[in-house]
Amino acid sequence: MIDQHVTKAEERMKKILESTRREFASIRSGKASPALLDAVRVDAYGQTVPLNQVGTVSAPEARLLVVQPWDKGLVKAVSRAIQQSELGLNPQDDGALVRIPIPPLTEERRRDMVKLIAKLAEEGRVHMRQVRHDLNKEIKSLEHDHDLSEDDAKRLTLEVQKLTDRYVALIDELLKKKTAEVMEV
Numbered sequence: 001m002i003d004q005h006v007t008k009a010e011e012r013m014k015k016i017l018e019s020t021r022r023e024f025a026s027i028r029s030g031k032a033s034p035a036l037l038d039a040v041r042v043d044a045y046g047q048t049v050p051l052n053q054v055g056t057v058s059a060p061e062a063r064l065l066v067v068q069p070w071d072k073g074l075v076k077a078v079s080r081a082i083q084q085s086e087l088g089l090n091p092q093d094d095g096a097l098v099r100i101p102i103p104p105l106t107e108e109r110r111r112d113m114v115k116l117i118a119k120l121a122e123e124g125r126v127h128m129r130q131v132r133h134d135l136n137k138e139i140k141s142l143e144h145d146h147d148l149s150e151d152d153a154k155r156l157t158l159e160v161q162k163l164t165d166r167y168v169a170l171i172d173e174l175l176k177k178k179t180a181e182v183m184e185v
Contacts, residue, residue: 006159009135013128013167020124020171024178027113027120031181032059032102037067042081044074054078067091067098105182113182121175125168132164 025035034057041048055069082091091100142148
């Protein structure tokens with residue numbers, strides 16, 4: 001019975017890890033990545049929709065993104081949406097494609113990005129610890145109601161701590177990689 005709770009907790013931790021990974025992907029480093037434009041929303045057909053629902057985003061070069069809208073009438077809207085996003089990018093459209101050159105980051109901007117990445121990583125760790133806290137509370141409750149022996153409760157608490165440590169280490173690993181990527185000149 002309690003194993004189900006541990007499994008659910010691990011599922012929650014996996015989701016937190018994936019969420020942190022997606023947030024990191026949307027942060028600009030020196031390289032062009034289609035994930036950089038995931039947060040951009042375009043006014044199309046009377047609605048605001050994600051950019052990837054109106055066209056194809058690709059990175060043909062290390063410092064260039066290309067958006068090819070499926071409807072040529074949306075080229076201007078796509079260009080405007082990218083320009084209005086807070087990514088600091090300057091798109092250029094030729095009537096069929098939108099080219100987005102990725103300028104190199106300044107040292108100051110790199111440091112700001114590293115601070116943001118560290119903040120996102122800490123939020124991920126906090127969420128992981130919250131999952132641990134919730135599960136430990138559940139274990140204590142089961143022990144208090146005599147549905148779980150004291151030895152089993154201690155064993156499970158240790159197991160939950162190991163699980164938490166493993167996922168926090170994965171977040172730290174993501175943080176280290178993304179920091180290195182952003183600081184790379």
